[in-house]
Amino acid sequence: MNATALPDLSPARTGSGPAGGSRAQRSRRRRLDLPLLASSAFLALVVLLALVGPLLVDDPGEQDLLRRLAPPGSDGHLLGTDQLGRDVLARLVVGSRISVIVGITAALLSGIIGSAIGILAGYAGGWTDRLLMRLTDVQLAFPTLLLALAVIGFVGPGLSTVIVVLGITGWVSYARVLRSEVLSLRTREFVESAQVMGVPAHRIMTRHMLPNVTGPLATILTLQVGTVILAEAALSFLGLGIPATTATWGSMLADGQLYMGTAWWLAVLPGTALLLTVLSINIAGDAVRDRFDPRTYTS
Amino acid sequence: MSAPATDAPSTGAPARSSRRHLLRAALTRLLSSLGVLWAAVTVVFVLSRASGDPVAQLLPEDADPEQVAQMQATLGLDRPLIVQYLDFLGGLVRLDLGESLLYREPVTALILERIPATALLAGAALLITVVVAFAAGSIAAMRRGTAVDRTVMGAVLVGQSTPAFWVGILLVLLFGVQLRLLPAAGYGTLAHLVLPATTLAIFSVAVVARLLRTSLIEVLGQDHVRTARAKGAGELRVLTGHALRNASMPVITVLGLELGGLLGGAILTEQIFTWPGIGRLTIDAISFRDFPLVQGTVVLFAMTFIVVNLLVDLSYAIIDPRVRTEA
Numbered sequence: 001m002n003a004t005a006l007p008d009l010s011p012a013r014t015g016s017g018p019a020g021g022s023r024a025q026r027s028r029r030r031r032l033d034l035p036l037l038a039s040s041a042f043l044a045l046v047v048l049l050a051l052v053g054p055l056l057v058d059d060p061g062e063q064d065l066l067r068r069l070a071p072p073g074s075d076g077h078l079l080g081t082d083q084l085g086r087d088v089l090a091r092l093v094v095g096s097r098i099s100v101i102v103g104i105t106a107a108l109l110s111g112i113i114g115s116a117i118g119i120l121a122g123y124a125g126g127w128t129d130r131l132l133m134r135l136t137d138v139q140l141a142f143p144t145l146l147l148a149l150a151v152i153g154f155v156g157p158g159l160s161t162v163i164v165v166l167g168i169t170g171w172v173s174y175a176r177v178l179r180s181e182v183l184s185l186r187t188r189e190f191v192e193s194a195q196v197m198g199v200p201a202h203r204i205m206t207r208h209m210l211p212n213v214t215g216p217l218a219t220i221l222t223l224q225v226g227t228v229i230l231a232e233a234a235l236s237f238l239g240l241g242i243p244a245t246t247a248t249w250g251s252m253l254a255d256g257q258l259y260m261g262t263a264w265w266l267a268v269l270p271g272t273a274l275l276l277t278v279l280s281i282n283i284a285g286d287a288v289r290d291r292f293d294p295r296t297y298t299s
Numbered sequence: 300m301s302a303p304a305t306d307a308p309s310t311g312a313p314a315r316s317s318r319r320h321l322l323r324a325a326l327t328r329l330l331s332s333l334g335v336l337w338a339a340v341t342v343v344f345v346l347s348r349a350s351g352d353p354v355a356q357l358l359p360e361d362a363d364p365e366q367v368a369q370m371q372a373t374l375g376l377d378r379p380l381i382v383q384y385l386d387f388l389g390g391l392v393r394l395d396l397g398e399s400l401l402y403r404e405p406v407t408a409l410i411l412e413r414i415p416a417t418a419l420l421a422g423a424a425l426l427i428t429v430v431v432a433f434a435a436g437s438i439a440a441m442r443r444g445t446a447v448d449r450t451v452m453g454a455v456l457v458g459q460s461t462p463a464f465w466v467g468i469l470l471v472l473l474f475g476v477q478l479r480l481l482p483a484a485g486y487g488t489l490a491h492l493v494l495p496a497t498t499l500a501i502f503s504v505a506v507v508a509r510l511l512r513t514s515l516i517e518v519l520g521q522d523h524v525r526t527a528r529a530k531g532a533g534e535l536r537v538l539t540g541h542a543l544r545n546a547s548m549p550v551i552t553v554l555g556l557e558l559g560g561l562l563g564g565a566i567l568t569e570q571i572f573t574w575p576g577i578g579r580l581t582i583d584a585i586s587f588r589d590f591p592l593v594q595g596t597v598v599l600f601a602m603t604f605i606v607v608n609l610l611v612d613l614s615y616a617i618i619d620p621r622v623r624t625e626a
Contacts, residue, residue: 134335137608140556141339141601143563149585150346150597176552223459230462234567237464238582257468257571261476271465279460286456 036287039280046277049093050100057090060247069263080265082255088265091247092273098248099277102163102232107224109167114174115210115217121175122182123205133179136172144169144231152240162241166228174220181213215289222285226278233274249274325613332609339601344387346597347590348380374400391598397591401583406595409580414599416486417576420568421561423492424499428557431504436511437543441534443516452512458505464567467498471571484573495572499564503557510553514546521545548615555611559604 054060064085072080072088079088121132142150148165185191185208194204210217235241236250244251249270256267371377375386390396396406439451474494475483482491518524519542527541562578569578577596584592 130331134331134338137332137335137605138338138342140559140608141335141604142342142597143559143566143600143604145563145566146581146597146600149566149581150593173556176556180549180552226460233462234464238567238570240585253462253465253468260468260472264472267465267468267472271462271469274462274465275457275460278462279457282456282460 033287035283039283042276042280043284046096046280047100050097053093053096057093058087060086060090060094061245062086069259069266071263072265072269079269080263082252082266083259083263088252088269091252092249092269094247095249095252095270096273096277098159098236098242098246099229099232099274102159102166103225103229103281106163106167106170106228106232107221109163110170110224110228111174111217111221113168114171114220115178115213117171118175118178119182119205119209119213122179123186123201123209125186129179132175136175139169139172142169145234148231148235149238149240152235157240157243159242159246162232162235166231170224170228173224174217177216177220178213181216182209185209185212219285219289222281222288226281226285229278229281230274328609328612332605336602336605339605340388340391340598341384343594343597343601344384347594348383387594396595396598399584399589399592401587401589401592406591409592410577410595410599413575413577413580416574417562417565417569417578419492420495420499420574420576421558421565423496424503424561424564425554425558427496427500428503428507428561429554431500432507432511435504436508436515437538439508439512440515440519440546441538451508455505455509458501459509461501463498463501463564464571466501467494467568467571470494470498486573486575495568495574498571499561499568503561506557507550507553511546511550514549515542518542518546551611551614555607558607562600562603 064081067074067077067081067085068083070077070081070085072078074080077087077089079092082088082091117132117136121129144166147169148162151165152161191204191208194208199207232241233248233250233253236248237254239251239254241250242248252270253267253274256263256270259266368377375383378386394407396410398404399406399409402409435451435455439448439455442448471483471494474481481494482488483494485491515538519537524537524541527537532540565576566578566581568574569576570582573579577599580592581596581600583589584596
């Protein structure tokens with residue numbers, strides 16, 4: 001690495017104090033952000049397909065055993081067919097619905113649980129903090145996938161089970177990150193002065209803590225939508241998520257692995273759909289963070 | 300690595316870092332970990348007893364009540380729940396987790412047999428994660444705003460958005476099926492380890508690198524780093540001597556969390572690569588309703604997490620002297 005002492009790369013942060021202190025940071029106009037535009041457009045497309053797509057494509061369950069494993073570009077099947085002659089495009093479109101529904105609802109559910117627990121634990125401290133943190137330790141002790149498998153074994157697979165399981169198991173990352181943010185905020189002067197002035201605890205938590213953690217919160221929430229989509233795909237890939245009668249990107253991948261040697265598109269296409277969707281979510285999430293985080297660390 | 304005393308921001312109270320105090324904090328933490336372990340084990344017991352009647356799964360549907368009763372007696376399921384629970388706890392203490400219904404072998408022996416494979420896989424993946432993530436995160440943070448930074452962050456973003464198990468399938472497709480360079484499945488040699496460990500590392504690498512960069516950029520903007528720069532410290536010295544230590548605190552938290560994801564991911568990875576570890580044992584146990592074995596593997600996962608969490612918390616005290624005063 002070169003040893004030339006570079007000047008500080010962030011002159012704008014000089015004296016940046018607690019929240020709101022010197023928010024007049026870089027006033028540089030945002031350039032046209034191509035990745036953000038592209039990913040927003042793609043996300044809009046995915047949501048639109050999830051809403052109305054199933055009306056536009058062929059029946060995803062319709063089998064045509066004479067035209068099994070037709071490659072993409074085949075007559076009438078833009079993205080080919082699978083091992084039962086079902087149209088891959090139709091199945092991808094129908095699968096997007098599951099990903100969108102599960103991703104958004106489960107991430108919101110865990111966000112509500114997690115931020116309440118994290119802020120309370122960080123601010124209250126003492127035995128409340130210890131108890132809540134032991135609770136996160138217990139939750140953490142079970143990998144999401146393992147717990148989901150166990151619960152699904154009990155209740156049986158299904159859309160609502162998957163949403164609730166992934167929603168309940170996802171709160172820990174919110175709680176732990178927000179707690180540590182709040183822990184460091186708690187000793188800041190603006191919080192101490194609020195305390196001295198007799199502002200009640202619940203008000204400090206909602207008015208002083210919450211606005212100062214929106215950056216991490218938005219970042220985690222967005223990442224969580226992607227994480228949940230990937231987790232649902234993993235469950236369906238193992239055959240233990242949404243029942244196999246519904247086309248999901250995960251169950252399509254499971255088929256893809258079986259026919260990997262003869263029909264590459266069965267493994268490649270659903271994975272690409274997953275990758276592009278989650279990538280777009282993450283790019284959009286970064287943009288959200290940049291806008292709301294007053295500290296704006298971004299490049 | 301010993302940081303100069305000026306390293307910590309001045310908010311810290313005078314550090315009462317007496318050895319006795321640290322020891323007491325560690326002991327308190329250890330006791331609470333035992334409490335968590337007990338709670339986790341209880342959750343496992345409740346889940347396994349709630350997850351359907353294993354007898355109904357094991358016997359044909361037309362089995363007569365006598366057979367059912369006999370089966371329940373063999374498995375000890377006819378006893379009151381509290382007796383089963385105490386028996387379960389007692390067994391755990393003696394490392395006796397019962398006998399697998401599927402393999403007809405003691406669960407402990409089955410698990411011990413599979414631990415090395417999973418430990419090897421997870422260890423290799425963790426090593427890849429730490430090396431790649433620290434290198435990528437540091438480079439991006441030091442070259443913040445440059446093309447290097449944007450390239451690294453772009454790669455991180457793609458890595459974070461990729462279903463790791465899909466990459467596993469693609470790696471098999473490319474290196475196993477098409478190029479025939481590496482074995483697509485199996486266990487035993489270093490060549491067998493490459494694809495599964497890479498697969499497992501992909502998601503964690505992105506998370507850790509991204510967090511390290513954010514954390515480093517924040518630390519690099521702090522006064523003590525400014526001071527170090529003003530005193531003429533080179534970039535590498537600033538990084539290793541002043542910034543990385545402070546920036547790695549949130550990263551260690553996440554590394555601890557990532558080990559969880561890593562073990563969960565091991566379930567998928569082992570399934571794809573037919574890796575003979577705990578993950579595949581767990582899937583088998585769940586599919587066959589082999590509840591003593593499910594209990595055993597889940598308890599093992601839980602114990603691993605709790606121990607790692609304990610170590611993470613204890614490491615705070617070593618890395619950041621400010622934490623020592625908080626028990």
